[in-house]
Amino acid sequence: MTEPLYLTPEEVSERFRRAISTGTLANWRAMRVGPAFVKIGKSIVYPVADLNQWANQQTVRCRATRSTQREGT
Template structure:
């Protein structure tokens, strides 16, 4: 199971974002789902991939998912 979890540092690198940006997303509830293990935040790989799939757009201005 541990290999299925990413630390914020790993996800920040993967997405090209800062850890502060991820913390802000968590606060706003707009980023990928996360798990709190005590004081540690972790992201499931499958949750991140599903979240990225929902961010896919067909063109600028389309709502996430590209549905018309």
């Protein structure tokens, strides 16, 4: 089964395990922050490619601790 090109706000919430509510998505749209979206009439959809890119930008990279650095040397 192929992945859809667009997701509804409800599907976006499901995709992120409800860590992002549809209300949060609505607030982000109003503030023009968060993932890119497309508005067609009254319908809002999120391009999956843009969701993937946005999610990758949210990755937090941790630096190694000193004890981990010593073990590697």
